[in-house]
Amino acid sequence: MLVKLREVAHxxxxxxxxxxxxxxxxxxxxxxxxxxxxxxxxxxxxLYGPITKGDIIRYEVPRIGALNFVLHGxxxxxxxxxxxxxxxxKALSSLMLxxxxxxxxTYIPRSAKMQALKGAN
Amino acid sequence: MxxxxxxxxxxxxxxxxxxxxxxxxxxNIHYLCFDSMSEITMSAAQVSKIxxxxxxxxxxxxxxxMTPILKxxxxxxxxxxxxxxxxxxxxxxxxxxxxxxxxxxHNLKVAAVSGGILTETIADMGLDFxxxxxPISSCRDKIVSAEVYxxxxxxxxxxxxxxxxxxxxxxxxxxxxxxxxxxxxxxDFSDYDAxxxxxxxxxxxxxxxxxxxxxxxxxxxxxxxxxxxxxxPIAEVTEDQIFITKNPHKGGVVSTETCKEQLLYEIQDPxxxxxxxxxxxxxxxxxxxxxxxxxxxxxxxxxxxxETDTYKALIGLKEGYMAEEMAxxxxxxxxxxxxxxxxxxxxxxxKLNLNASEIRMxxxxxxxxxxxxxxxxGHIPYEVILRVAIKTETKDEAEKLRIAIDPLAVNGPxxxxxxxxxxxxxxxxxxxxxxxxxxxKDVPYEVTIIDLxxxxxx
Numbered sequence: 001m002l003v004k005l006r007e008v009a010h011x012x013x014x015x016x017x018x019x020x021x022x023x024x025x026x027x028x029x030x031x032x033x034x035x036x037x038x039x040x041x042x043x044x045x046x047l048y049g050p051i052t053k054g055d056i057i058r059y060e061v062p063r064i065g066a067l068n069f070v071l072h073g074x075x076x077x078x079x080x081x082x083x084x085x086x087x088x089x090k091a092l093s094s095l096m097l098x099x100x101x102x103x104x105x106t107y108i109p110r111s112a113k114m115q116a117l118k119g120a121n
Numbered sequence: 122m123x124x125x126x127x128x129x130x131x132x133x134x135x136x137x138x139x140x141x142x143x144x145x146x147x148x149n150i151h152y153l154c155f156d157s158m159s160e161i162t163m164s165a166a167q168v169s170k171i172x173x174x175x176x177x178x179x180x181x182x183x184x185x186x187m188t189p190i191l192k193x194x195x196x197x198x199x200x201x202x203x204x205x206x207x208x209x210x211x212x213x214x215x216x217x218x219x220x221x222x223x224x225x226x227h228n229l230k231v232a233a234v235s236g237g238i239l240t241e242t243i244a245d246m247g248l249d250f251x252x253x254x255x256p257i258s259s260c261r262d263k264i265v266s267a268e269v270y271x272x273x274x275x276x277x278x279x280x281x282x283x284x285x286x287x288x289x290x291x292x293x294x295x296x297x298x299x300x301x302x303x304x305x306x307x308x309d310f311s312d313y314d315a316x317x318x319x320x321x322x323x324x325x326x327x328x329x330x331x332x333x334x335x336x337x338x339x340x341x342x343x344x345x346x347x348x349x350x351x352x353x354p355i356a357e358v359t360e361d362q363i364f365i366t367k368n369p370h371k372g373g374v375v376s377t378e379t380c381k382e383q384l385l386y387e388i389q390d391p392x393x394x395x396x397x398x399x400x401x402x403x404x405x406x407x408x409x410x411x412x413x414x415x416x417x418x419x420x421x422x423x424x425x426x427x428e429t430d431t432y433k434a435l436i437g438l439k440e441g442y443m444a445e446e447m448a449x450x451x452x453x454x455x456x457x458x459x460x461x462x463x464x465x466x467x468x469x470x471x472k473l474n475l476n477a478s479e480i481r482m483x484x485x486x487x488x489x490x491x492x493x494x495x496x497x498x499g500h501i502p503y504e505v506i507l508r509v510a511i512k513t514e515t516k517d518e519a520e521k522l523r524i525a526i527d528p529l530a531v532n533g534p535x536x537x538x539x540x541x542x543x544x545x546x547x548x549x550x551x552x553x554x555x556x557x558x559x560x561x562k563d564v565p566y567e568v569t570i571i572d573l574x575x576x577x578x579x
Contacts, residue, residue, distance in 0.1 A: 010343060010378060012336065014387030017160075017252065017556060023385035025378070050493035061391050063407050064381045070389050076479075080161050081440055081553040083481040083510040085489040090336075095491050111341050 006097035007109035009035050013093035018078040019054075020089040022069045022096050027110050029065035036060065036067065038101050044069055047095055069096075125305045127298055127322075127356045130155035130186075130203070132329025134162055138186055140330065140353035140371065145193045147368050148355055151305075153194060154297040156327045157182070157205040163291055164437025164552045166207050167240065167266035178209030179216070179288075187217050195226050195285070202276060202297045206288040210235045211569050213288045218571045229573045232279035234289040236271060236566030239559065243267040243436060246563065250436070250555045257436065257557060265552055266437035269559050272397035273319070274310060275566045276300025282570050291435075293397040295323020302358060310398055313425030317401040321420060322356050322363060324394075324401075325383050329353050332365060332383040333414075334373030347372025363418040364411070377408040380416050384408075393426070395433070400426040431558035440553040441478070442519035445510040446526045447485070447540035448533065451503060458534035459484060459505040465533065466509060469525035479512040506540070512551065519548040 005011075005024070008031055013022045024039050026032050041058050048056065054072030061068060075089050076082040086092070103109075128150040130141035134157045144150055157180050169176055180186075183205050194201055206213040210233035218231045239246070244261040257264075271289070273296035279287040280301065287300070299319035302308070308315040325332050333354040338345040345351075352371025357364040367375050384403055388394055391403040405421040450458045463482050470480070483489035485506035487498050509526065513519045523546070529537050 006342060010339070010382065012382040012386055016387055016389065017554065019389070021385065021388055023382060023388075025381045025385070027378070048494055051491070057389075059389075059391050061385065061404050063404055064377075064384065066381060066385060068385050068388060068391055078554060080164070080437075081443075081512075081551050083443065083445075083479050083512055084492060085483060085485070085508060085510075091490050095494060098496065114341055114344065 001103060001105050001107070002100050003103055003107070003109050004097060005039065005099040005101050007111060008101050008103065011093040011096045013089055013091070015075060015079055015088045018075050019070055019072045020074045020092050022071065022093050024067045024069065024096060026065040032062060032065035034101065034103065039067055039099065043099060044096070047099060048074065122359050123305065125152070125302065125358050126150045127152045127154050127301060127326065127358070129326045129329045129353045131157055132327065132331055132335075133157070133159050134180060134182070136329055140351065141186070142189055143368060143371060144353055144355065145190050145197070145199060147370070150199055150355060152301045153190070153199055153201050154301065154326065155203045155205070156294045156297060157203055158207070158291065158294070160435060160554060161552070163207060163268050163435065164266040164554060167437060168550070168552060170208065171265070177212055177216070179207045179213035180205035183213055183216060184220060187220055191217075191221055191226065192224055195229060200280070200284070200301065201286040202301055203287070204289045204292055204294070204297055206233060206235070206290050208238065208290070210288050210290045214286075214569065214571050217286055217288065218573055221573060227573050229286070230282070230284045231286045231288070231571045231573070232282065232284035233569040234271070234275035234279060234287060234292070234566060235569065236275070237269040237290055237432070237564055239267040239269065239434060239564070240264065243434065243557070243559070246559065248557045248559060250557055252555050260438055263438040263440070264436060265439055267434055269432035269434045269564050270397050271432065271564070271566050272296060273300040273303060274398070275568050277304045278568045279570070280304040282568065284570060293320070294327040295320045296397065298323035298326050298356065299398070306360060313399050313427055314422060315425070316399040317425030318363070318420055320396050320399055320401050321403065321406060321418070321424065322358060325365060325380060325418065326354055326356050328383065328386065330373060331386065332379050333367045333375050334379060337379055337382060343378065345372070345374050363420070364415055365418060366415040369414065375414045375416055377410050377416055380408045380418070395429065397428070397432055399428050402426060430561055432561055432564055434557045434559045436555050436557060437552045438555060440551040441512060441514045442516050442548050443510060443512045443551050444519040444522040444548045445508070446522055446547070447509070448507045448526065448529060449538035449540060450505045450507070450536060451538075452536065455505040456502060458536065459507045461534050462507050462529065462537065465529070466525055470521070473521045473525060475511070475521045476518050477511040477513050481510045483508050516548055520546060523547060
C-alpha cells in the first residue's frame with residue numbers, strides 16, 4: 001500500500017549559506033531499507049526541483065537509519081539575502097514528508113502506532 | 122570516575138533563558154555553556170556599531186542573562202562558557218566583572234577570548250570566496266564584517282588560568298562544550314578522536330532545546346510533553362561514556378529520535394563535518410535509550426580525522442536593499458481580489474520604472490513557504506495574504522514598493538486590508554554573507570583574564 005513518508009520517517013531541515021540540509025530518519029531502524037530504496041535523489045528532485053537551483057546530494061547514515069539530503073541553491077541566496085518568506089528554510093522539511101512510499105499491506109503507520117499507544121495509556 | 126555535567130543555557134542569541142536558570146538551580150551541573158550567536162550575528166553587530174557607535178559590541182542580552190545566574194553559579198561552583206563576546210569579548214568580560222562586583226562577588230576570574238576579526242584585513246589576504254571563487258579583494262568596498270570561527274584552545278587556556286567565566290568572540294558553536302571537556306579530561310588537541318567526541322557532544326547541545334524536544338513536536342506523530350516548559354539538555358560525560366538528559370520536572374523529551382535529528386542538523390557530508398579543531402565523522406555515532414529522557418551517545422573509534430590548516434570565515438557584504446509589504450483579503454472572492462492586486466502592483470512598478478534585481482509575490486497560506494514547489498491547493502482559501510518583496514541596488518528604488526502599495530488603501534480592490542500600516546520607510550539594507558577559508562597561521566587569538574581579587578587590591 002501507499003503511505004506518506006510521514007508514516008515511516010521524520011525529518012529536520014537546517015541551513016548553511018545558500019543550501020538546506022534535510023534529514024530523513026526512519027522511525028524504526030529496520031525501515032532504513034525502505035527509505036534508502038525509495039527516498040532517492042530523483043524522488044527528492046520531484047518535490048524540491050522547482051526551487052533548487054543547484055545539485056541535490058544524498059548521504060547515507062545507516063548507523064542511525066537515516067539519509068541526509070543537501071539541496072544547493074534552494075534559499076535564493078541564503079538567509080542573509082533571500083526574498084523567500086521562510087528565509088532560513090526551517091519549514092522545508094515538511095514537504096519531504098508528503099512523498100508517497102510503498103510499504104507492505106501489514107505495515108503499521110506511525111500515526112496508527114501512536115494512536116494505539118495513546119489508547120493503551 | 123570523573124563525571125562532568127554540562128548544561129545548555131541557550132541555543133542562539135535570542136533564545137529564552139528560564140531553562141538556563143532551572144539548570145543552575147536544579148541541574149547539578151559543573152558548566153553552563155551557551156551559544157549566543159547565529160550566522161548573521163557578527164555582521165548585524167558591525168552594522169549596529171556603524172549606526173550607533175556607543176552601543177557595546179557584545180551581546181545586548183549579556184547583562185540580563187548574567188544577572189540572575191551569577192550569584193548561584195558562584196555559590197555552586199558552576200563555570201560559565203559563552204560566545205556572547207561577539208565583537209568585544211574583553212568589553213563583555215569587563216561588564217560581567219562589574220556586575221559581579223556590584224553583587225559583592227570578589228573571588229572570581231572572568232576571561233575573554235578574542236581574535237579572529239578580519240574586517241579590516243581580509244581583502245588583503247589574497248583569498249577567494251568559497252561560493253563562487255571570486256577574489257575577496259574585488260568586493261573590498263562592500264565588506265562590513267569578516268570573522269573566522271575560532272577553535273576551543275583559547276577556552277582551555279582560560280580555564281587553565283583559573284577562569285570561572287569565559288566569554289569568547291566567534292568560535293565554532295560546539296567549542297563552548299569542547300573547551301571545558303578538553304580542560305577537564307586533559308585531552309590533547311592532537312588526539313582527534315577525543316576532540317571529535319567533544320565536538321559531537323557540542324553539536325548535539327549547541328542548539329539548546331533542539332535535542333530535548335524543541336523544533337521536534339508533530340502532534341500525533343512526535344508528541345512532546347509540556348513543550349511550553351521545555352527543559353534544556355544536560356550532557357553527562359565520563360572518560361568512557363556520554364549521556365544526554367534533562368531535568369525530569371521540565372517539559373520536553375530526550376529520545377533517540379531527538380538526538381538523531383540534532384546529529385544531522387545543518388550537516389552536509391556526515392562523514393566529514395569540518396570544524397575548527399577537527400574533522401568529525403558523524404556516521405560513527407549511534408544512540409541508545411537507557412531510560413526515559415536519558416540517551417547514551419555511542420561513538421566508535423576513528424570518528425576524529427585530522428584538522429585542516431584553515432578556519433572558515435564569514436564575510437558580510439553590503440548588497441543593496443530589500444522591502445516587503447503585505448495586503449490581506451478574506452471572505453468570498455478573496456483569491457480573485459488578491460490576484461487583481463498583484464496585477465495592479467505590476468502595472469504600478471512599470472509606471473514607477475522600478476529597477477529591482479528580484480521581485481517575489483506569494484500568497485500566504487497557498488505558496489509562500491514551499492514557493493514554486495508547493496503542491497496545487499484543492500480548496501478555495503477563506504483568507505489570502507498577498508506578500509510582495511523586492512531587492513534593489515539603492516534605498517530610493519526600494520522605497521518604490523511602499524509608493525506602489527500604500528495608495529491601495531483607497532484605490533485597490535474591495536476589502537483590501539493592510540499589514541504594517543505605520544507610515545515611514547520599511548526598507549532595510551541587505552548584508553549578504555559569503556564564506557572563505559583562512560590559513561590558521563594568519564589568525565592568532567588572545568586570552569585576557571580579569572581577576573576581581575587583584576582589581577580590588579590594586
